[in-house]
Amino acid sequence: MMDTIIFVLAGAFATATPLLLAAIGEAVVEKTGVxxxxxxxxxxxxxxxxxxxxxxxxxxxxxxxxxxxxxVALSLVFSVxxxxxxxNQIVSGLAVGILGLGLSSxxxxxxxxxxxxxxxxxxxPVLSELPLVGxxxxxxxxxTYLAFAVAFLTWWFLARTRHGRITKVVGExxxxxxxxxxxxxxxxxxxxxxxxxxxxLGGAYAxxxxxxxxxxxxxxxxxxxxxxxxxxxxxxxxxxxxGAYLFGALLxxxxxxxxxxxxxxxxxxxxxxxxxxxxxxxxxxxxxLLIRLNxxxxxxxxxxPSK
Amino acid sequence: xxxxxGESPPLLQLRNITKRYGTYVANDxxxxxxxQGQICAILGENGAGKSTLMKxxxxxxxxxxxxxxxxxxxxxxxxxxxxxxxxxxMVFQHFSLFETISxxxxxxxTVPGSLPDLSEIxxxxxxxxxxxxxxxxxxxxxxxxxxxxxxxxxxLMQDPKLLxxxxxxxxxxxxxxxxxxxxxRKLSERGVAMLYIxxxxxxxxxxxxxxxxxxxxxxxxxxxxxxxxxxxxxxxMIGQAIPTARHAEAKPSxxxxxxxxxxxxxxxDPLGESLDSVSMVVRPGEIVGxxxxxxxxxxxxxxxxxxxxxxxxDMASRIRxxxxxVGDTQPGxxxxxxxxxxxxxxLGRATVPAMxxxxxxxxxxHRAGLVRKGLIRRRQQADFADSCIxxxxxxxxxxxxxxxxxxxxxxxxxxxxxxxxxxxxxxxxSQPTWGIDVGAAAMVRQKLxxxxxxxxxxxxxxxxxxxxxxxxxxxxxxxxxxxxxSVQARSVTAEDVGRMMMGEFDQTMRAA
Numbered sequence: 001m002m003d004t005i006i007f008v009l010a011g012a013f014a015t016a017t018p019l020l021l022a023a024i025g026e027a028v029v030e031k032t033g034v035x036x037x038x039x040x041x042x043x044x045x046x047x048x049x050x051x052x053x054x055x056x057x058x059x060x061x062x063x064x065x066x067x068x069x070x071x072v073a074l075s076l077v078f079s080v081x082x083x084x085x086x087x088n089q090i091v092s093g094l095a096v097g098i099l100g101l102g103l104s105s106x107x108x109x110x111x112x113x114x115x116x117x118x119x120x121x122x123x124x125p126v127l128s129e130l131p132l133v134g135x136x137x138x139x140x141x142x143x144t145y146l147a148f149a150v151a152f153l154t155w156w157f158l159a160r161t162r163h164g165r166i167t168k169v170v171g172e173x174x175x176x177x178x179x180x181x182x183x184x185x186x187x188x189x190x191x192x193x194x195x196x197x198x199x200x201l202g203g204a205y206a207x208x209x210x211x212x213x214x215x216x217x218x219x220x221x222x223x224x225x226x227x228x229x230x231x232x233x234x235x236x237x238x239x240x241x242x243g244a245y246l247f248g249a250l251l252x253x254x255x256x257x258x259x260x261x262x263x264x265x266x267x268x269x270x271x272x273x274x275x276x277x278x279x280x281x282x283x284x285x286x287x288x289l290l291i292r293l294n295x296x297x298x299x300x301x302x303x304x305p306s307k
Numbered sequence: 308x309x310x311x312x313g314e315s316p317p318l319l320q321l322r323n324i325t326k327r328y329g330t331y332v333a334n335d336x337x338x339x340x341x342x343q344g345q346i347c348a349i350l351g352e353n354g355a356g357k358s359t360l361m362k363x364x365x366x367x368x369x370x371x372x373x374x375x376x377x378x379x380x381x382x383x384x385x386x387x388x389x390x391x392x393x394x395x396x397m398v399f400q401h402f403s404l405f406e407t408i409s410x411x412x413x414x415x416x417t418v419p420g421s422l423p424d425l426s427e428i429x430x431x432x433x434x435x436x437x438x439x440x441x442x443x444x445x446x447x448x449x450x451x452x453x454x455x456x457x458x459x460x461x462x463l464m465q466d467p468k469l470l471x472x473x474x475x476x477x478x479x480x481x482x483x484x485x486x487x488x489x490x491x492r493k494l495s496e497r498g499v500a501m502l503y504i505x506x507x508x509x510x511x512x513x514x515x516x517x518x519x520x521x522x523x524x525x526x527x528x529x530x531x532x533x534x535x536x537x538x539x540x541x542x543x544m545i546g547q548a549i550p551t552a553r554h555a556e557a558k559p560s561x562x563x564x565x566x567x568x569x570x571x572x573x574x575x576d577p578l579g580e581s582l583d584s585v586s587m588v589v590r591p592g593e594i595v596g597x598x599x600x601x602x603x604x605x606x607x608x609x610x611x612x613x614x615x616x617x618x619x620x621d622m623a624s625r626i627r628x629x630x631x632x633v634g635d636t637q638p639g640x641x642x643x644x645x646x647x648x649x650x651x652x653x654l655g656r657a658t659v660p661a662m663x664x665x666x667x668x669x670x671x672x673h674r675a676g677l678v679r680k681g682l683i684r685r686r687q688q689a690d691f692a693d694s695c696i697x698x699x700x701x702x703x704x705x706x707x708x709x710x711x712x713x714x715x716x717x718x719x720x721x722x723x724x725x726x727x728x729x730x731x732x733x734x735x736x737s738q739p740t741w742g743i744d745v746g747a748a749a750m751v752r753q754k755l756x757x758x759x760x761x762x763x764x765x766x767x768x769x770x771x772x773x774x775x776x777x778x779x780x781x782x783x784x785x786x787x788x789x790x791x792x793s794v795q796a797r798s799v800t801a802e803d804v805g806r807m808m809m810g811e812f813d814q815t816m817r818a819a
Contacts, residue, residue, distance in 0.1 A: 162415055162416070165408060165412055165415065165416060166416060168405075168407070168408070169405040169408070169416065172405045172406070172407055173405060176403045176404075176405065178367070179367055179387065179399065179403050180387055180403055180416065180417055181366070181367075181386045181387030181388040181389075181390075181391070181417070182416075288575065288576070288577045289577040289578075292407075292576070292577055292578055293407045293445075293447075294407075297407075
């Protein structure tokens with residue numbers, strides 16, 4: 001029983017990592033008023049590229065690098081549509097997302113059902129030998145630590161720095177931001193690229209570290225969960241990190257419950273994360289002021305500066 | 308141009324500034340010169356190019372031709388941050404504060420420094436100029452007057468040499484206007500020059516040292532506002548004196564047309580406006596004006612009256628049209644009873660931006676015989692649209708013009724004309740002359756008075772105190788979601804109403 005709990009608590013960090021990375025990226029994008037719904041496609045494309053490159057070269061750093069490059073390249077297509085041509089954000093995001101899924105199938109075609117060794121987790125001396133805490137917290141992959149560090153840094157950036165405030169206000173009212181002299185389009189572009197970088201890291205992590213193998217459809221809705229997590233966390237990074245962890249634990253709960261021998265129908269366990277999302281979203285939206293103060297007002301609206 | 312030896316050059320000179328949007332010339336070879344400490348009024352009708360010129364000086368947009376000379380040196384103001392570095396500050400008409408962050412956070416966006424340091428400087432400037440604000444207050448909780456103080460403090464913190472003010476008093480109660488003028492005079496004595504856009508000629512005569520008149524993008528004259536009369540300034544601006552509405556004593560009948568009793572509403576949007584037991588009566592043949600600074604519940608009231616927000620059916624009798632309870636009915640049902648509405652947002656609420664004027668007529672006038680058996684009667688539709696356009700002097704390219712192609716003022720005239728032509732028994736109109744220039748505004752007011760004299764009950768919600776006084780028979784004031792008891796327009800002074808606009812009507816009521 002104890003082993004099962006530790007397995008879930010420790011494993012949740014690993015399953016939460018791709019969700020957290022993608023969600024933090026998307027949160028920053030949405031904070032500037034842009035809704036990028038291509039997260040799933042960016043993650044899938046990055047996952048395929050990361051696996052293919054790492055499998056061929058044995059160099060996981062190169063794999064991650066090219067995966068991020070692939071994800072950013074996709075986001076630039078989105079940026080051109082939305083920022084340069086003022087295309088509808090929802091439609092553009094969906095279209096680029098579908099493109100990403102298609103590219104991931106194309107790249108992954110020759111690697112279908114191949115697997116490889118995952119790199120070893122970090123286990124810092126002393127810390128990792130602590131009872132319980134060591135097992136749960138200090139035997140994780142480097143990317144997992146990075147993900148939670150990014151969540152914390154993003155919180156600090158948005159709440160404590162001038163540039164963070166500028167990022168936020170661009171999403172509240174781009175016209176006023178423009179009148180005050182901020183380059184709205186450039187700020188939105190940076191945010192989109194940051195979001196794509198995070199999605200790319202998340203996708204690469206999923207195919208090379210979390211489940212080091214490739215099969216089509218490997219991302220399996222993680223991108224959409226990330227988009228939901230942003231709302232779940234009311235656009236606040238620390239809440240998003242909590243939500244991602246909770247979600248990761250629920251995803252593992254499936255396996256854990258089977259291991260304990262309880263007979264719960266698997267459909268119920270598999271649907272639990274999604275049911276929880278709906279319940280929590282409903283609960284969170286009860287605090288209207290909180291949402292009003294954190295939700296980007298101009299989300300989904302394009303802005304064209306007058307010249 | 309060389310300056311004479313020993314004489315310092317003017318602070319700001321504009322030479323030949325020209326700005327085009329496509330074929331439309333917004334500014335046509337504008338010259339202007341401003342000395343230190345000088346307050347110069349920029350006068351002109353809507354669309355005369357005032358705002359365009361100010362945006363050019365502040366670097367929001369670039370001129371197509373001409374140059375800006377600052378302290379004798381030619382400069383390229385390529386962005387607002389360049390303007391701020393030069394020492395140019397701007398107080399925007401519709402404010403440029405973000406609601407979800409605090410006062411000091413807003414100021415930190417454009418003024419360098421840590422938050423605690425900035426808070427201290429804010430308090431210091433606030434004391435120096437009598438502009439009291441709490442640096443840590445979230446902006447969404449501030450009144451318009453307080454927001455404007457924040458805007459001005461933000462400009463002052465950059466130690467400006469030139470301040471641009473775009474209709475700064477249009478949203479202020481009279482008491483705050485005097486306070487603002489005190490601050491501006493103090494700044495002027497310290498050498499800060501100002502460009503002051505306003506429609507209010509009396510204010511300009513009170514405050515400004517010089518006045519420049521723009522018409523159709525060109526400078527057409529200058530005046531000394533201290534010596535010129537308001538009528539002379541108006542003639543420079545629109546080519547004629549401003550007519551005032553002929554306004555005979557109202558003869559209201561006793562049967563109320565519109566009755567609102569104890570109407571309360573909790574707005575689900577936490578930053579929205581709620582209402583607290585509002586009661587009033589409008590009778591046929593009178594104009595009831597609701598004064599007050601916007602944001603005190605007027606837009607919520609207007610939406611409740613129009614049916615855009617519907618009450619629960621047990622509350623339906625809180626709003627009555629003649630003897631019918633309508634609080635829970637749809638807008639169409641209320642219109643069937645002879646109520647028409649002119650909302651303050653012309654695009655999106657009063658008209659469909661992408662549709663032609665002829666089709667926009669159909670939206671509300673389909674009841675007036677323009678539709679038979681579900682089919683549009685094209686002839687009648689065209690006639691209705693044409694009489695609306697000619698009757699209200701709507702400047703457009705005919706009834707096929709797209710609504711969004713009209714200027715705000717012309718669209719407002721069109722919407723008002725459409726609703727007046729329906730011969731309503733009750734007309735509810737919000738901000739009837741917002742954004743309309745003085746000449747057209749006078750015409751609109753006259754139309755409202757004429758409609759009243761035909762026996763229509765009119766409820767007018769307006770921020771313009773002068774307008775309220777000019778044509779209302781009775782006046783209510785809205786403050787923080789509450790409505791004052793009504794006062795007779797002829798027996799009350801602007802100062803009384805100004806006090807009521809600051810919420811001092813409970814005392815007035817008890818004293819009475």
